[in-house]
Structures are given as structure tokens and as C-alpha cells.
Amino acid sequence: MGIEGIGARVARKEDRRFITGRGRYVDDIKLQGMTYAHFVRSPHAHAKITGIELDAAKAMPGVIDVLTGQQIVDDKVGNLICGWAIHSKDGSAMKMGAWPAMAPETVRFVGQAVAVVIAESKNLARDAAEAVVVHYEELPAVANIKAAIADGAAQLHPEAPGNIVYDWEIGDQKATDEAFSKAANVVTIELTNNRLVPNAMEPRAAVAEYNPAEEHFTLYTTSQNPHVARLVLSAFYNIAPEHKLRVVAPDVGGGFGSKIFIYPEEMVALWASKKTGRPVKWTGDRNEAFVTDAHGRDHLSKAEMAFDADNKMLGLRVKTYANFGAYMSLFSSSVPTYLYATLLSGQYNIPAIYTEVVGVYTNTTPVDAYRGAGRPEACYLLERLVETAARQLKVDPAELRRKNFITQFPHQTPVIMAYDTGDFNASLDAALKAIDYAGFPARKAKAKSEGKLRGIGLSCYIEACGIAPSKAVGSLGAGVGLWESAEVRVNPVGTIEILTGSHSHGQGHETTFAQLVADRLGIPINQVSIVHGDTDKVQFGMGTYGSRSAAVGMSAIFKAMEKVEAKAKKIAAHQLEASENDIVIENGEFKVTGTDKAIALPMVALAAYTAHNLPDGMEPGLKESAFYDPTNFTFPAGSYICEVEVDPGTGKTSFVNFVAVDDFGRLINPMIVEGQVHGGLVQGIGQAILENAIYDDSGQLVTASFMDYAMPRADDVPSFQISHTTTLCPGNPLGVKGCGEAGAIGASAAVINAITDAIGNNRLEMPATPDRVWHAMQLQQAAE
Amino acid sequence: MYSTNYHRASSVDEAVALIAKGSDAKFLAGGHTLLPVMKQRLAAPGDLVDIAKIPALIGIEASGDTLTIKAATTYYDIMHNADVKRMIPAIAHLTSVLGDPAVRYRGTIGGSVATNDPAADYPAAILALNATVKTNKREIPADQFFKGLFMTALEDNEMITAISFPVPEKAGYAKMRNPASRFALTGVFVAKLKSGEIRAAATGASQDGVMRVPVIEDALKANWSASALDGIKVSDDGLIEDIHGTSDYRANLIKVMAQRAVQAAG
């Protein structure tokens, strides 16, 4: 592997610029003649716009223009789309209301853009926005799932009667009913999966420039997938044809899914830059992030599991309501369906599964993929159900899991997924050992003698990454293929540029991708640059989300590297007068095996570009590209165990220990993998005990700032004990599975299972705040 | 933020004169309450008079049975002051759990007391220790200073110059932090004064801001120990009910925090 190859703990190349403040983010970009946009946003969750007064604002100093929703509709800028078609049980297409980039007639969530001021400075734009008078006629609002599906509920979109987007199903209902009819025991649970605000450190931003001479747009934007942004802006929003639109996503400060989507603000910035003839910058502030970044999760579910007399799982029945907010965001429809219900088999052999998912409109911010996207919801539901079952059936939760683990691979679940490999016993064993599971009862007793309540909770997760085989997702309704592209450019002096369609916004691609090249060629990573995030440089790509960049993005690089190496070997063989089959690559040299004859990479590259002496018929140059389309999802899996102590006086949870054993296949850079796991675990713990996007009944977001929305801080979380077990993924050349979301997927169930174990009351919802835990303890004491 | 005129005063008199002259003028101390509100455009003072660098407003004086903390002294300086730690360690502790390091480097005791946020920490100490709020005009006893949510006895343009605390026999503070803001979800300061008086004040709990808690004071008067509070019941009447805690939870916290404060006081 070499000291910087695959498996090496190389420090991240990109961190130097980030920690010295030299990153270049969208808001750092300043263009000649740039103007600033400030949006006028709806203060109401649901209202008709009966008039807008713009004159006072237009007359304010520094104002260039004030533009409205009606104008953007009149200019035929397309409505926002949802890119994954889901069909209801009855075969009908999902029912969607129109989402214009700014509302011309009706606002449906607090924060929806109504108009925009373009001015010479940020402050002048904001001043003028305050002078825009919008007349609203308030309408009744529905702020949560229950309100939206109630009889007589206010309706959001005429296209979606009853506020229902779809009523979807997966699995075999008949077989599942039969399984339940044979059950010795049935365990039931009802759960809320709390709504989260993504809160990337960098708020969203856009800078748009129109060049009338070339009729060409450039958009700098905080995107996880600039090519997808360009595609959607061109094909659906009528901004410009693709060859007249460049999208650049420079350094991006975190996304967690929320920067996958193309938002109204980017569309408006592009449109306004042409209308005003000036570059337009919009930088969201934290308040805007809270109300306009797509939120995550927000499910209400009921789940039942059937067991035989020997505690083997027979069947699983789930009904979930998913809150989509006021409009269908770009990939929202797929999240509670194909990214959720397909994972409900977990690590278990469950012969029959039937799941229904009802998608619901509410007068809230749109909801879409957020770290884990569907899979955290699936894991939380299943792992709380299994833990509940262990308590009701009075068996050890580890044993109940073990008894039902899938041990033969490949394994076809009843819900589409075909698991390729895994060793669930291995990760559970390692986790039990690491936390000293056997010693827990003694620790619990000791804690009790000190007036504290101790609990332990398990969560054995599986997820699907490496998103995704294009043909498979196409057959399920995806509007795009989910392959990845790569180009390897060996420069005449032997340095290498890797162009990738993946996008790094915290993941460390500049290091890990270079490690792959270093590994194959035996050169240091500082001879390799990773180029990403610019549609003018990289031909196409699908971006980064769903833990896909190693499994799919690096596999594309791997394929392109193979092509480059094959050509380079031919050149080397020609130069060395040897057979190409005898050439091996070592330490940056092409060697004739078994001899001391060798030629260094730069000389091979130079030969390729001088073209003075190439094999007959060979084209000059050393540059290859590849597209890689995965054959299957990858299936990271693992076991998390959490040990907590609850303070009976306050209900406050403290962590005693948190063990995470993951199987991610091959690790490219274990240090970066650990960082990803840490971040994911903190988000999972955040969801479990702290974070909650709460709307009041009128549709106002109550937790619209960090004063009320509790983000996890360093002292809220424990030191993690992280380790790995490994089964290599057979589906891609590197054997990698993906590690970006696992922590956020597996952690929350482990935490809640531990807290409910500590307090002896299973009725506890996330986030398990001190207040909620204390109340659950009071109810438990009253019951006892 | 709307535009504003910034002035840095070098003396109390100059600051008071600038405030009187300014339009809708405000003192600026640590800025950790005022500036966020201005950035949100919820406050728009025409003039800001920065008092954070006025020498007469900075420092801590110990004399006999009194500890005087001048108004513009930062939390950081209070927390690390030897006299504070020696004479009223509960104040050093309270300060160490107030906000985060960035807040403690800039925030001032005067700013906190003038704001009287219903979840702020210092008001509990001032009320429980029966401290005196000194201004450029007068001295105001603690019991007459706090007047409900964000309301104080301060008149327009009156400046707090110092807080003077009688050194108690014993005192302790225990705080349950709001998980999001880390202000007090409920905090209780208990004190046994040298006069023999026993006082307990709770912050973060009441809809009327900081308050004394007679049931706790009575129980502690009979028996200064945490267990003396085991049997008491704090009423949830008038307590805050919000997304972070119900009123009965806060009533429970008043009791539990009081017990922990007594334990800390020794």
C-alpha cells in the first residue's frame, strides 16, 4: 500500500486551507459590479397573496430592482421538480402541487420566498425588503401529519386531495398476514421520528453572472452535485441550455443532504442576473437556513413484528406517515419509500414484510434527504421494535438479534434489497466485548447504589450505500442514472489530475482519491490533484450523497486508472524494448519484471506528449476517462452499543460509553473513516436526545434558532470506541462499502434503547430531553 | 443591523452625558445581548455608548464582609478572581457555568443584571445574597431591583456601576442548563447570610423572572441540609411551560437544584 496508499492514515490535504481560513466558499466570491439579493419571505404558514406594494422599496437608495413571483412565472422559469416518480398502491402517479421559485398567489410555509430585492449592498437590499408591503389573506394551516390527514383539514394543493401525495406499499401483504396468523407472539410499537434541521456550518449561497455577449450564465453555488444542478436548471427550469450554463460548487462547508437540492434562491439569482444585467449574490443567514433548507425525517409509524414460539421472526408489518412539508423537494419522494422501506429487513431473516407509506403535505418547510435519508428512520423503527420484543419476550436483546441474524449471503430480503455480504455476528461479538456486556448488570447495580439509573441499548444497523445501479433505480422511478464518471490526466511532467463527478464538502476526497492513485502508481499524494465541483472542468457527474463517493466515484477513478496504466505500460514497453506483459508498476516506475530496466512515470508521460517515439498507431497523450455504474447497492452494517446513566432528579442522560463496530469493507483512510463515524454518531445522538424542529399549530417554526434548536456540542457526547470488522464488498473493484451515514443511521436507536432500559419505561420519543425522560420516569413510578 | 453611532466613553460621567445627548441611545458593555438583537434588527439604538473600557467600571474589591464587583468586569475576570473564589466561591462557580468561553470573555455582570433575562444566572445570586445594585445615582437593594421579565428598577439612562455582595456564611448555586441555549432551564442559588437570614432564589423557572422561593427558605431555616427539602413541594403556579420543560418539571427542578445547591454550599 505504500505510506500514502490505500489503508494509510494520511492527514487530510485540504485541512491546511480550511483551518487557516483560506478555503474559498461561495460567499468569498466577489465579481465586478456584483449586486446583492434579499428575499421577502412569508411570515404565514398558509395565506393568499392579495397584493404587493413595491414602489417604496424600488425608490430606496441603492435598489436596482424588486422582482416578484408573478414575474418569474411570467418569464416561464419552470416550477421546482421532484425527480423520483412514486406510484400509489392503486397505480396512480404521486399527486403534486406546483412549486414556483417565488410564490405568485399562495404561500404554503413560513419562509417561502415571495419577492426579491436586488440592490448595491446586502444592507440596502435588506432595508428595501422591509419596505415591500405584501398583503396576505391568511388561510387555515396544517402544521403536522395528524392535522393534515384529519377530516376537514385545510388543503394545501388542489392536486392532492386530503393532503396525500401518495399511498405506497411494498412487500407481500398476504404472506405477511399469514405470518401474523401463525404467530406465537406479536410485538407492537408506535413511534415518531423527529424532524431535524440540517444546519450545515456554511449556510447556502449563490452567485450568478450572466454574460449577454455569449448568452452564458455562471452559477457559483453551495451544491453537493453541481452537474445535477446544471441538468435540472437547464432541462426543467429553462434557465439556459447546458452548454450555456456553468455551475461551480467551490469549497462547501457541509451539506448532509441539504445541498443536494436545487433551491428557489439559485433559480432566482440566475434569473435576476439576466434581468438586471448585473451579477447577483445571495447568502443565506442562519435564520433563512432554519426555514428554507430542506428538513429531514418526520415520520409517524406503527410497526408490528410476529414471532414464533422459538422467538424467530415470522413477519413485519409497518405503516408510516411521512411529512413532506408544503412542496415536494427534489428527491423527497424516494426517501420514505425506496430509501426507507427497502431497509426494513435490517440484519434479520424476516420471511414476510409488508409496509405502507403515506406521504403527506403540511404547511411546513419541505422535507428531503438528510444524512442517512430513510435509513435512519428504518433502523430506528426496527431496532426499537426488536429491543421492545426482547423486553416483552424476556430474552436477552443480543441473543434475540443473534437468533434472527442473516448468516448466508447473498440474501434476498422481501423488500427488494439483495445483501451481497456481511458478518453480523462478528460485529455484534466485537461490540459486546468492547462494552463488557457481561459486566453490565454489576455496573447497573453499582450505579443504583449511587442513586443513578444505568441502561444499555443495542442497535444493529444495515444500510444501503453506493447509490446506485442506474437500471435498478430507473425501474423504481428515479429520473436520473446514478453512476459516476472520472477522468485521469497524466500531465507531461508526470503529475496527475483526477477529475471526478463526486463533490467533496467535508468528506476529504482530495486526500482519499489521491491515495488510490498513490497506491496504484507508488507515487506521493502531493503529485496528485483532485479536480471537482466545476461543470466546465468535469464533463459530468452525479455528486456526493448516500455514501456513494468511494463505492461509485472511486470505482470510476479505478477504471480510468486501469486504462491509463494499460496505455502507459505500452509506452514503457516500447521505450524499454520489452513486452508490455512484463511491465510492472512500482514506486512510480515502470519496470521490466525480473530486470533492473525501468522508466519513471514522468518519462513515460513525457514520451506520451512529445510523441516522438510511440508504438505505431498509438495516439499521443496520457488521459483516460471512465464511467462506472454499480451492479448493486453496497451494504455497510454494524453494531452500536450505548451505555447511559440517567439522573433521576433531572432526567438528564449522560453517556458512560458508546461502542461502534462497523463493517465498511475496505478502508481507504481509517482516520477519515473514523471522522465520518464520529460526525455521524453525533448527529444520531443529536436526534436522539437534543434536536427537534417543532412547529406550533399555526405553522410557525418554534425552534428557528440555536436558542431553541439544540445542536449537539462536544460535551453532550461521549468519547467513542470505534472499531471495524471487514467483509469486502464483492460488487466494486475496491471492496468498499461507504461510511458517511452509518453513525447517523445506527446511533439513535442505541441511545433510546439505553435510556428506556435505564428508566424502565419504553414509551419515550426522540428527542429524549431531560423533561421528557423525567416525565416518563414519573409515569413509570406511578404505574409501579 | 441598522446603522448606529458608536462612542467609546472613558469615564462614567462622559458615558452618562453621551447617553443623555444621543438618540435612543444605549450603553454597550459586553454586547452579548445587545449586539445579537441589533443584528436581528429587533433593536435600533441611534447611539451606542461603549462603557466596557471605563477604568472605574472594571475590577473587584474585597473589603471586610463585602465583595464589590464593578459593572463592566467580565465573567472571565470574575471567575478567575482570587477574592471571589475565596469569599463567595458560589459566584465563581455560577460564572463558570454561564454561557461558553466566548460569552465569558466579553459578557459583563452589569450587562447581565441590567438585562434581567428571566433565564440569566446572576439575578439569582444577587437576589439570594441580598446584594446591592449601585448605580451612578443611587443604591438599590436586590429585593427592589428585579421587576419581572427584562424589567428592572433602573431608570432611563441610569447606569449600574457595581454590585456589592455581603459575604455569606455559606452559599451554593446549581443550574440545569437549557439543552439548546444553555441559559438556566432552572437555576437555584441558596445562601445562609451572616445575619442568619436564609435566602433562596430561582431563575429560569418563573414567568415573572427571578424569584425567591419561600418554601425552600422555610425548610432550610429549620434545617440547613439537602434532605430538609426531600418532603417539600414546590408549586408549579406561574412557572414557565415551554418546549424545553413543563411547569411541573420546572417545579421539580427548583427543588432538585436547591438540594444540589445546598450540597455545594456545604
Ligand SMILES: Cc1cc2nc3c(=O)[nH]c(=O)nc-3n(C[C@H](O)[C@H](O)[C@H](O)COP(=O)(O)OP(=O)(O)OC[C@H]3O[C@@H](n4cnc5c(N)ncnc54)[C@H](O)[C@@H]3O)c2cc1C
Ligand atoms: C451564546 C450566549 C450564551 C449565553 N448564555 C448565558 C447564560 O448561560 N447565562 C446568562 O446569564 N447569560 C447568558 N448569556 C447572556 C450574557 O450573559 C450577556 O453577556 C449578558 O446578558 C449581557 O451582558 P453584556 O455585558 O454582554 O451586555 P450588553 O449586551 O452590552 O448589554 C445588554 C443590555 O444591558 C445594558 N447595559 C449594559 N451594561 C449596563 C450598565 N452598566 N448599566 C446599565 N445598563 C447596562 C445595555 O444597554 C443593554 O441594553 C449568553 C449570551 C450568549 C450570546
